[in-house]
Amino acid sequence: MNNFSRENEGKGPNFYRDIFPYSEVPKIKFNGSENVVDLPEDIWITDTTFRDGQQSMTPFTVEQIVKIYDYLNKLDNNSGVIRQTEFFLYNPHDREAVFRCMERGYKFPEITTWIRANKNDFKLVRQMNIKETGILMSCSDYHIFKKLGLNRDEALKKYSEIVEEALSNGIVPRCHLEDITRADFFGFVVPLVRNFMDLSKKYNIQVKIRACDTLGLGVSIPGVEMPRSIPGIIGGLKKTCNVPSEALEWHGHNDFYCVVPNAVSAWMYGCSSVNTTLLGIGERTGNCPLEGMVFQYCQLKGKKDLRLDVVTEIAEYFKTEMKYEIPVRTPFVGDDFNVTRAGIHADGILKDEEIYNIFDTDKILNRPVVVAVNEYSGLAGIAAWINTYFKLSDKDKISKRDKRILEIKKWVDDQYENGRTTPIANKELEIEVKRYFEELIDIEKTRAS
Incomplete structure (x- = not known):
């Protein structure tokens, strides 16, 4: 057996009290040493x-x-x-x-x-x-x-x-x-x-x-x-x-x-x-x-x-199965990790989802980008929600300038003016959207067949 170092022979334990004072937050100290990156070929x-x-x-x-x-x-x-x-x-x-x-x-x-x-x-x-x-x-x-x-x-x-x-x-x-x-x-x-x-x-x-x-x-x-x-x-x-x-x-x-x-x-x-x-x-x-x-x-x-x-x-x-609650904003796995609520972000997604999405989450993780609708979403947020929720192709995408979007926004605004504090649920927004965009019903029927 290799002989143990005698550096600390006769001494007590080393608790590094200057770095770990316990009654305070631990300290980070620098010695100026240089470390060379050495990424292995196989990790x-x-x-x-x-x-x-x-x-x-x-x-x-x-x-x-x-x-x-x-x-x-x-x-x-x-x-x-x-x-x-x-x-x-x-x-x-x-x-x-x-x-x-x-x-x-x-x-x-x-x-x-x-x-x-x-x-x-x-x-x-x-x-x-x-x-x-x-x-x-x-x-x-x-x-x-x-x-x-x-x-x-x-x-x-x-x-x-x-x-x-x-x-x-x-x-x-x-x-x-x-x-x-x-x-x-x-x-x-x-x-x-x-x-x-x-x-x-x-x-x-x-x-x-x-x-x-x-x-x-x-x-x-x-x-x-x-x-x-x-x-x-x-x-x-x-x-x-x-x-x-x-x-x-x-x-x-x-x-x-x-x-x-x-x-x-x-x-x-x-x-x-x-x-x-x-x-x-x-x-x-x-x-x-x-x-x-x-x-x-x-x-x-x-x-x-x-x-x-x-x-x-x-x-x-x-x-x-495990009844485990994943915090909704956890990267890659949380319910909201690729959900946007801010109107300006929704406007960017409406133009091109790549602007505000980390990568093609739909292709890579089977998690399409989602726009949640609340009192701050605006016309762009509602239009972006429709396009992502119904997975519309470029030729079918709805513009925020469509007059029907304004009608849906009035409905959303009424919800919050009457005291609502929670985001609009997807199913209730879907019902409201289909009242104005009947062609979406036909698109869903075509996909189903």
């Missing part, structure tokens, strides 16, 4: 919906887990972009779900597991014939001293023994370095990970490292002091610890609203894999949303064979 996404995500919700049924696993496979569409997903194994319900998913025979996402740093837990992994498992390894002094009641030497020895146990059983260990953004990187993380890399060579099995930003404290800006620097953490794991990009994974939380840019930063500075959950479900403010990283991937590497429309199917399943 991908992993999923922890069934592990970290499920912990924040009512436990999923076996049928729900299998259905969501089907959706993940359908979204990935054999591209390998959504490469792995992880499961608990602790009760018969968990194990049945894993068996049912394994029976599907999907290549992607590969099924992996998660265990505590406990040798007895490997019995479950071996029994299930799983090739890789995540292992919880708290690495900040907050966790080592305060939660585990250990010192650094004891923690290093405990973690190294459990990794060697995995390797001796032919299992790929994925070391979840919990709370790495508050850890003493050079005093503990480096000697620990270097030891893991030595064990990788000894057993000829690559140990994987998951850097866990447990409290969302990571900062993506270059030049930030450790331990909060994502470029510093990823670059350090690669260059100082010799961890290859394909063995590096980032796991972040959204406590400071930075979970997506932080995950992108991990990619950009040499980490091949980012860990996510569907809709960002998870502890406190949640994990990195899988659908968000899918679109970040597309911007960096292209769409490949991903079935992006499945994102809409997944969101609908969570709403209807």
Whole structure:
């Protein structure tokens, strides 16, 4: 075993009180260091919906887990972009779900597991014939001293023994370095990970490292002091610890609203894999949303064979089957993510929806752009609503100058002058519009036939 660094021998834990005073908001400090962008050739996404995500919700049924696993496979569409997903194994319900998913025979996402740093837990992994498992390894002094009641030497020895146990059983260990953004990187993380890399060579099995930003404290800006620097953490794991990009994974939380840019930063500075959950479900403010990283991937590497429309199917399943309330303005999946109410925006959409829509949401997500009508919509908003709601072609589109639009606007104005405070529902507006635009009834009949 590699000797532990003696830098902190005889000293107490390092809580970085100048950065994490606790009675104040954490500090971002700069040291002027330069980090070179190092985007790997191959990057991908992993999923922890069934592990970290499920912990924040009512436990999923076996049928729900299998259905969501089907959706993940359908979204990935054999591209390998959504490469792995992880499961608990602790009760018969968990194990049945894993068996049912394994029976599907999907290549992607590969099924992996998660265990505590406990040798007895490997019995479950071996029994299930799983090739890789995540292992919880708290690495900040907050966790080592305060939660585990250990010192650094004891923690290093405990973690190294459990990794060697995995390797001796032919299992790929994925070391979840919990709370790495508050850890003493050079005093503990480096000697620990270097030891893991030595064990990788000894057993000829690559140990994987998951850097866990447990409290969302990571900062993506270059030049930030450790331990909060994502470029510093990823670059350090690669260059100082010799961890290859394909063995590096980032796991972040959204406590400071930075979970997506932080995950992108991990990619950009040499980490091949980012860990996510569907809709960002998870502890406190949640994990990195899988659908968000899918679109970040597309911007960096292209769409490949991903079935992006499945994102809409997944969101609908969570709403209807799981009774999960998605905030309406959530990007890509919220009910209002491509809805406009402002009259000036509606006027732009009336001219060309590309002016105020992020991309062709109808084609890519099966979510046509929508204009909601309220007291501020004006003639343009009503005309735009008609054109989008009835999916009118260019030759059939209604102009805001059509006199019949003015009549509908008078009806809308009357609603609000009489005390209405809510938007006009689509169905009630549809009835009113068809009173004046009878040709729309004929268009619908033609489509139906």
